[in-house]
Amino acid sequence: MPIEVSNLTHTYMKGTTSEVTAISGVSFRIEDGEFVGLIGATGSGKSTLIQHLNGLLRPTSGTVLVDGVDIWSKGVSLKQIRRKIGLVFQYPEQQVFEETVYDDIAFGPRNLGFSQAEVEARVEKACELVGLDKELLPRSPFELSGGQVRRVAIAGILAIQPKVLILDEPTAGLDPKGRMEILDNIKQLHETGMTVILVSHNMDDVARLCERVMVLEKGTLVFDGPAREVFTQREFLYSKQLRPPEVTLLMEKLRQRGWAVRQDVLTVEEAYAEIMKELRKKGVAGAI
Amino acid sequence: MISRGIVVGQYYPVNSLVHSLDPRAKIVISMIFMVVLFVGNNFYSFAVAGTFAVLAVTLSKIPWKVLIRGLRPIVFIMLFTTALHLFLTPGPAIFQIGPLKASWPGLIQGLFIGIRLIILIVFTSLLTLTTSPIELTDGLEDILKPFSRIGVPAHEIAMMMTIALRFIPTLLEEADRIMKAQMSRGADFESGNMIQRAKSLVPLLVPLFVSAFRRADELAMAMEARCYRGGEGRTRMRQLRLSGGDYLALGLTIIMSALVIYTRIRFGPVIPRGTL
Incomplete structure (x- = not known):
């Protein structure tokens, strides 16, 4: 299920005095099973870009093709797109709301209308994938530790069983142990064949996991290629407010x-x- | 992001005589104006008050376009009240639709109320257009201060308003983010009947409240860490001082009020008593 973005431009508040172009003329193609790192300074447009991939934002101009189909063309269900492309927001623990961990993870599959048995199977599978103890399922998510809630939130996306997983700063604010565990989970998910797009400020994480790296600067794609190539270009990275x-x-x-x-x-x-x-x-x- | 570049209130930042007035003077003038507008009971009164309002708008350098845009939300209320007066006031008929009879006194009464509403909205919106929210709360705090003797928490009210204004954009941004996060999990905020829609707000509201409470906690802590202990003995970075311009504006307001009272006594109600 390749994702193809061509000439994507996004302008916030178009037509007003506070118009801001967050993304301009970005094109790339992501194949099945890739592990892509998306890096760039704060405000370079990373979050805006990934919100286009599952149809949360509509491009001001340009197209997003998933499986060769323009997701904004008539008759395409965005709900189906979001089922295939899971997006984990930054600090995803802030989106939990249900009374129990189980219900929160089940929120996605229930929205998609699966049967009780199927929902249960999916929740269990998702828990396994993120290494979440099943004894926590009946507990309230608000009682858990930061790393655990984050895992609940990621499981909530995985329970949709997407083909592509996009993570925005999945390790931000976690302690080193929590960080390593989450990264290992992500690595395992990729090994099962999932396409993964990782947005991160942590160059060590990106270098360790990603084969391909995209660098954004002020809304334009300034590098797209193998991780090994970009991380040896010290001066280039420094000029983009990054470092090897x-x-x-x-x-x-x-x-x-x-x-x-x-x-x-x-x-x-x-x-x-x-x-x-x-x-x-x-x-x-x-x-x- | 729905909240990008959002303007809290409707402050219109230009340099003008009205903008540079003391917020306290502007608040007091607005209050006097509102009372006076309801004291006036004929079109001569409105001519006086209207002239005053037009003068203020001209001096404020706010384009009429902006003010007229501000009238848009109340157009319905205006038409509705005007129509009520038109049809429900007894008197000689202009035309009749079924049992509904439009009368001449009704037409005059309807126009009268409509004009009063327009002048009221234009003038009072001038206050928020020419005064930044911070100035406004500062001014309000000063005006309320004399009442703190009788238990009005003036400083606390002003601080709450400041904080509320400060967090509107933040909460909007947060709501937008949570909404998108839930949409990524297949949540649907747009379709379904009333009950389904109300239910679909739970995944948005619970996290929003949780984070608002957390923010409140953190803010309280941060304020305490900087030794905030209420308004007592607290000084201001921007001291409010009444200047010549403020006294002049207040003077003009009083002259305008006197004129309106004069027209009321001289000309009487728009529809003379006893004719209804």
């Missing part, structure tokens, strides 16, 4: 000191392998 992941910067420092390590290293594991290789070459590996 910590490990990539470390490798650069080592290179400046004359180490013959690769620069396009994105994860701690890769960095470890590179450094060990180099140490072995220098014949000091045994000492460590």
Whole structure:
């Protein structure tokens, strides 16, 4: 179910004095099973862009094609689009409202009109996917910890069983443990074949998970390509108010000191392998 | 985002004589004007009050277009009251539709009420158009202060108004975000009958209230952290001071009031007593 965006422009408050163009002339295509990172400074238009992908915002001009069909053409049910493309908002825990965790996760499937049994199966499946203890289901979501509520909220989207999952800053405001768990869940979801689009300010997260990265600056797409390519371009990232992941910067420092390590290293594991290789070459590996 | 660039109240920021008046003077003038408008009981009174209003609008540099736009929501009420008067006042008939008889005194009475409403709305909307919400609450606080002796919490009222105004755009933005989040989960806010629609608001209202309470809590904490302890002994960054212009405006208002009272005594009601 590829998503194709062409020449998308969005202007808020069009025709008034406070007109703001949040997105201008953005085009890209996302294939099935991709893991795409969307990065950019605050106010670069990331949130506006993703709200176009499931029809929450209507483009001022340009088109959004899902499965080759323009989602704003006549006869297309946006509800069906939203069923295929799940969007998890930033701080999703702020959208929970039901009396029990179960009911909150079931909100989506119930809206889609599934039978009681099907709803139950979906809630269970969603809980499994995000690693939520089933004993929490009868509890009130307002009693849970921040990381747990966020998982409830993500499960609420997963219970719709979308083909594409879009997450806006899913780890913002979580402690390191909660962050790692959520990221691992997302990684597993991608491994089951889901297309994932991750919006994040955390370059380490994006570098670790995403194969492809899109960079937005003031509403225009300034880079779209492999993660390895963009994260080695330090100056480019700095000019967009971004920075490479910590490990990539470390490798650069080592290179400046004359180490013959690769620069396009994105994860701690890769960095470890590179450094060990180099140490072995220098014949000091045994000492460590 | 429905809330982008939203204007709280309807403040129209330009530089004008009316804008630079002290908010207290403007509030008092508005109140006097409202009373005077109801003291006036004939078209001569309206000529005086109307001239005063036109003068104020001209000096305020607010385009008439904006003021007329402000009249739009009350057009229905105006037509309705005018029609009621037209048909329900006894007297010589102009025309008749079934049992409904339009009378001459009714027409005059209807026009009279309609004009009064128009002048009232135009002039009072001038207050909010030329005074920013902050100035307005500051002015209101000062005006209410003498009443704090008899237990009116003047400062608290003004602070509540300021906070409320400050959070309208924030809450709108939040409502928009929650609505979209629920729509992503298949919620439907647009279709269905009345009951279904009311029910569909629960997923919007519960999170909105939760977050509003949380915000209130945090704001209270943040204010306490900055040693807020109510209005006592609190000074202002912008001190309100009455200037020559304010006294002049108040003077003009009093002259206008006197003229209206004169027309009332001199000409009497628009439809003389006893003719109905």
